[in-house]
Amino acid sequence: MNTRIKKGMLCNHINPTRLISPESLPADTAFQAGDVAVFEVLEIGKHTQLQSAGRNLSILPGDQLMCVFGTRYATNQFEGYIPAQIQDEYHLLGGGGVVGILESTHTKYEKEGPTRLKLIGIAVDLKGQIINTIRERKHSIKKFTGKEAFKTKVILSLGSSMDSGKTTTAAFLGHGFAKKGISSAYIKLTGTAYPKDKNLAYDLGACVSVDFSKLGYPSTYLSSEAEILNLYETLLAEVNSKNPEFVIVEIADGLFQRETRMLLQNPVFMSTVHQVVFSAGDSLSAVHGMETLINWGIMPSALSGLFTASTLLIKEVKEYLYEKQDLLFMPILNLEDLSLGRWPEIQRGYNLLQA
Known part of the structure; x- marks a missing residue:
């Protein structure tokens, strides 16, 4: 050979x-x-x-x-x-x-x-x-129970689409935690095998950073719901060995992607989530992504993503969400805010609609 x-x-x-x-x-x-x-x-x-x-x-x-x-x-x-x-x-x-x-x-x-x-x-x-x-790693996979999620606080990093800024949001959120002396871990739960995202999160301050490829998966696309939930449990168990106060879990691609939608509409999975941070590329995707999540019974604790690089786009989002939707409490966080640990809603649970 x-x-x-x-x-x-x-x-x-x-x-x-x-x-x-x-x-x-x-x-x-x-x-x-x-x-x-x-x-x-x-x-x-x-x-x-x-x-x-x-x-x-x-x-x-x-x-x-x-x-x-x-x-x-x-x-x-x-x-x-x-x-x-x-x-x-x-x-x-x-x-x-x-x-x-x-x-x-x-x-x-x-x-x-x-x-x-x-x-x-x-x-x-x-x-x-x-x-x-x-198959080589099948023996390492734990069956989903949800118990591992309740040993920490899970923050979901979601995006309106691929390249909307959710990885950067997750990594800089971890950076802000580190600056505040708060321990956080990072998990890339779905996507295609490539180490860039988990490496960025680790470099910016996560105490440990893992993704699904560690369990032999080249991709999670078209995986069953049970498979992904088992991956979630297994990866949480691994990072929980470091006792992080928060675990930032990134789900790849946009809200309408098969696995993302499947997880977000699973009430058992969402019951394990402490908080959601939603990233969007522009004002329209920020507003309508928020509307989609609200329709699914999910209220993000903060907005971030590429649109926060533009003062004008932030203004458009604020005008719509604050005036039309009466979401006066919704923080919009840019990279500086995340990096400095400015999260006024950090202790708020995600599902304010049911609070």
């Missing part, structure tokens, strides 16, 4: 006994999320690097990559799925080493497209079983 195989972040510890060539597999072989395989780079597209466990690895045509099959939902990048059968070509859907078949692309990446791959072989263990990163 090629000793220069470049491994994606979920494959660092994996050393397969052998590879099964695609020619040796039945044509109708159906891969599963987390299945490990080795691919040859055919053509470089959007992704020019592969995130390994330690650093970004530059990749070129002819390189061999060890990656995992998975899905991706990213409105500003790629939508992709695991193929139902063996294909002549595959696509690198995420820089962490998630591979599938591209379904749709944001127009800004249409010209360059995805990095194209050819399947060399499926990684198998001593028993001849396909190595699967999710």
Whole structure:
């Protein structure tokens, strides 16, 4: 086996006994999320690097990559799925080493497209079983009870869409906690495997920072509700070992994304939440995101996100929410406010509609 195989972040510890060539597999072989395989780079597209466990690895045509099959939902990048059968070509859907078949692309990446791959072989263990990163960690997954959430205070960081500022909000909220001498942890509960978000949160002050990929998941897109709740319980148990006063839990993408909506409309999940901070990219998404959450019975404790960089957008949001919705108590926090720990509603529970 090629000793220069470049491994994606979920494959660092994996050393397969052998590879099964695609020619040796039945044509109708159906891969599963987390299945490990080795691919040859055919053509470089959007992704020019592969995130390994330690650093970004530059990749070129002819390189061999060890990656995992998975899905991706990213409105500003790629939508992709695991193929139902063996294909002549595959696509690198995420820089962490998630591979599938591209379904749709944001127009800004249409010209360059995805990095194209050819399947060399499926990684198998001593028993001849396909190595699967999710199955490897199955024994570590705890069944959801909600008990771990009540050992701390969970703050959800939500956004109106991808790139609305929810990760930055979460990280700077943790930074403000650290400045106040308050211990906080960070969890990225849903999304596609990539370490940037959890690294930012840790660098800015979280005492511990983890995400779903730690449990072998290349992505949470199309995972069942039970799976995500079990991930929530398991990751909370891990960070609770540090006894944080708060745990900031980020849920990827916008309110209408499948897993986000599923969680927010689950009363058992929401009963474990102390507070919600909602981030939006502009005034319209801030206002209508608030209206959506209120319709779902959720009252955020604060607004933040990209729109807070503009005085005019903040003014528009205030005019609507304060005058039209009578939400005079609603704080709008920019990065400075978050970083300095200015959270007037920090002890308020999220569901003021039922208070």
